[in-house]
Amino acid sequence: MPDLILHHYPNSPFAEKARLLLGYKQLAWKSVMIPAIMPKPDVVALTGGYRRTPVLQIGADIYCDTALIADVLERLAPTPSLTPPASAGVARTLAQWADTTLFWTAIAYAFQPAGLQAMFGSLPPEHLQAFGADRAAMRGNAPRMPVQEATASLIDYLDRIEAMLADGKLYLLGAQPTIADFSVYHPIWYVRRIAGLSAILERAPRLLAWADRMAAIGHHQYDKMTSTEALEISRNSTPMAVEAAGEATLLHLHGIALGDRVTITPTDYAFDPVEGELVFASATELALRRVDERAGLVVVHFPRIGYQLKSALEKAAA
Structure with a gap:
């Protein structure tokens, strides 16, 4: 499996949540320190504009929001479970x-x-x-x-x-x-x-x-990595294959199809839209494909809850 690369800074509460999740799952990871405030050019190269902290990078797949990061780590290391069936x-x-x-x-x-x-x-x-x-x-x-x-x-x-x-x-x-x-x-x-x-x-x-x-619980094992090294890994990697689970029901709510140009934007704060080609939509996750001259071809993933999916045509019309 490619390295788990966490882009974070020490005083971020949500970054501490992610660090502790990695520790609980006993997953080794790479630590990339990022600025606490904008500008964050290397982060934006990977995410397309998303600026919250932290961000998890696995090759050329970029995972935003700790709600989704937790689900990704749960898939990679199901035991011990973060969401046991009974609760x-x-x-x-x-x-x-x-x-x-x-x-x-x-x-x-x-x-x-x-x-x-x-x-x-x-x-x-x-x-x-x-x-x-x-x-x-x-x-x-x-x-x-x-x-x-x-x-x-x-x-x-x-x-x-x-x-x-x-x-x-x-x-x-x-x-x-x-x-x-x-x-x-x-x-x-x-x-x-x-x-x-x-x-x-x-x-x-x-x-x-x-x-x-x-x-x-601690943060388990991690090594330092520079943002330049992380961008190089992204540029030299291929995004993982995704399956369009649930699009027949969910995407029709928006009148959007896979392959359409879309924006995905947080609904509560840091309203920075990320634009790209929609490649995945399920009850819990959205993902789009985009190309950056520094990061290469990436797929940026978001949780469904807390994010708004729109056609990029709406942005152009506005």
Whole structure:
């Protein structure tokens, strides 16, 4: 199997989720460090415009969003399972809540003045301004949740998670971690790293013990790789064959057929469309083929939930 190449940076919560998933699956991987803010020319060469972190590269196949990355790793290493049959539905639903509602609540709480000082106080003012401008652009300049509401909501969420760990339960849904644990963990990991603000977690001792167990999973074995090397691997690789599962039902909802020029765009933030030829559409995944002068022929994959599929003709008309 080609190398698993994770494009990430150390402080990204979703990157920590992916690193821990690789550790849980005991999969060796290559680590490519990328910028925390735009521009990200080497990332964009691979993705066609998608700018979120992390991105998983396997040869010339590029996987966006940790929801899909988790599914890819599950296919590569089915044991131990992230979605055991007895709890798969609730695990996925809880994971989706954590990756959206819990994540944005934790971010709003963390980005209060004391949190910003703790995280970025040593940076020159122009770097802090650049980071703020980048994140505002990612949100489409939508306002962040006020700190007071974020704090109140986070307290409620922590109490709910604490209750899930009652009666000696080691993980959220039982004796073994599921995808829910990894999705709930990364916002907690982020808050826990902020001096002063992490005290909010002390109200949930069972949660803190659970977080220690999650952290102990580790990141397994990885070696450093440069983005130049990753682009060379992409350029010299051929995308894996894909099967158009479910297109008869799903694609007719859009009036789009395989082979059409399309765009795929996140629906919640970082609204950067990726354009290419649609090659795959299932109930859970979309993929398009594109050519880049540096990355070569690539297939970029997205989860179905949280992304919008459109005909590229709509973009041209707009």
